[in-house]
Amino acid sequence: SVNQQSQPVSGTREEWLEKDRKYVWHHISPHNDHPMIAVSGEGSWITDQEGARYLDAMSGLWCVNVGHGREEIAKSAYEQMKTLAYIPMTQSHEPAILLAEKLNDWLEGPYRIFFSNSGSDANEVAFKIARQFHHQNGQPTRHKFISRHRAYHGNSMGALGATGQAARKIKYEPLGVGFSHVPPPYCYRCPFGKSKDSCGLECAAIYEEVIRWEGPETVAAVIMEPVITGGGMIVPPPDYMRIVQDICQRYGVLFIVDEVICGFGRSGQRFGHQNYGVQPDIVTMAKGMTSAYAPLSATAVRADLYDLFRESGDDSHFRHVNTFGGNPVSCRVALANLEILEQEQLVSRAAVLGRILGEKLEPLLQLPSVGDIRLFGFACGIEMIEPDGSPAKAESVMKVLAHCKQAGILVGKNGDTVPGFANILTLSPPFVTTEEELDLIATSLYNALGSLHDYQN
C-alpha cells in the first residue's frame, strides 16, 4: 500500500514544525495556524506525521477526485518520465495529442486545446484569446470582461481581476483592467430582493443591462463557473446559464465557462455546463483533469474560433507560451486519471454519492446554526447562520471546523457572504468515498453544528 511505501520520518513533529515556521510560506493562511504535516494518502484518507488519519472531505482543494494513492497514475508518470520528460508545446507529443482528443470527447467538441499549468493560467489564456479573437474579427474595441461578485477565478492579475471577492483583491490592486461584476444568482439571500418561486431571473437579465451600459462594442466576454463553488456553493436557477448564453450570443460576447472545479465529474456530469444545456465558446479546466497528481490545465476553444486565428495568416498566431504547460508527464497523468474515471464509472458514481450525501445532511437543516444546504453533483455548501438568521460569526465557523478536525474530518470553509468573511462550510469528497464515510462526515457535522447551539446559549 502507499502507506507502506512512504519513507520513515525522522524528527519530532515539533522539530518539523519549527523548520516549517522558519522556511515555508503557507498559502492563504493566518501566520499562527498549525498546519498538518501530511505524509501519505490512500482513497479518501490522509495520514499525518503522527499517524493520525483524516477523511479528506474536500479532496484537497476540490481536486483529488479519484482519491489518493493511485498506483496506476504513479506508474504512468514514471513510464513517461523515462520515455520523454519534456518537450515544449511549440512542438507536440503523443500524450498531448491523445489528451486533446480525449477532452474533445468529454466536451462533445470540436474544441482546440491550449495547455497550461494552473486554473489561473487557463483563465488568463482564455482572456487573451478572447481579446485577440475580437481583434481578428474586426472588433478590436471589445476588451472588457464581465464576471460575478463572489466568484473566484484565480490568483494572477487578470484572473484576480475577474474574481469578485474584495478581501482577496484589496492589497494587490490595481489588477488587470476591464473587469466588471454583476450580482450572483444567490437565491438564499437574493441580491434583487426576490424569492425563488416568483422571481424573473433578474440575476440573468442583468447581463443584458450591463452589456448595454458598458457599450456592447467594448465587451469581449462573460466568464462564469456553472455554479460558484469557492465563493460559497451558489447554485443558479436551472435556466440561468442558458439565458446568459443567449444574451451573450445576441451581443457578440464570448461565453467562457470556468470548469476548474466543476469539470471532470464533480457536477455529476462530465462538465458542469452539461447540466444546463449550454455549449460554451471557451472552457477552462484544471484540478480534476489530473486529480492533482500533476499540475496541468487547459483552455478549450471552439474550433471555429481557432479557425479564425489560423485563417488570419501567420502574423495572427497566439503569442503566448509557458514552459511547463502541456508537460508530457502531466498529460500522461491526465490520461491515466481519465481512464480511471471512465473504467470505474466515477462520474455517475459522483452523481449518486451527491444525492446520498444530500439525504444524509438533511437533518442538519433542523439546527439553528444551519440556514441553507446547497448541492451540485458531489459538492455541497452548508450556509451557517446565527440563531437570529444573520451570517454565522467567524468564531462559530472556526469552532465547527475544529470540532470536525478533532473528529478526523477535513471540511472546507468558503463564501464571503459578508465581504471578507466566509460562513459556508464546503464538502467535495473524492469520488471513491464510501457510504459509511459519508455517514461519518454527516454525523461529525451534525455534532459540531449541534454543539455550537449549546455554546451560543
Ligand code: PMP
Ligand atoms: N477557477 C476556479 C473556479 C477555481 O476554483 C480556482 C482555484 N480554486 C481557479 C480558477 C484557479 O486555479 P489555480 O489555483 O489552479 O490557479
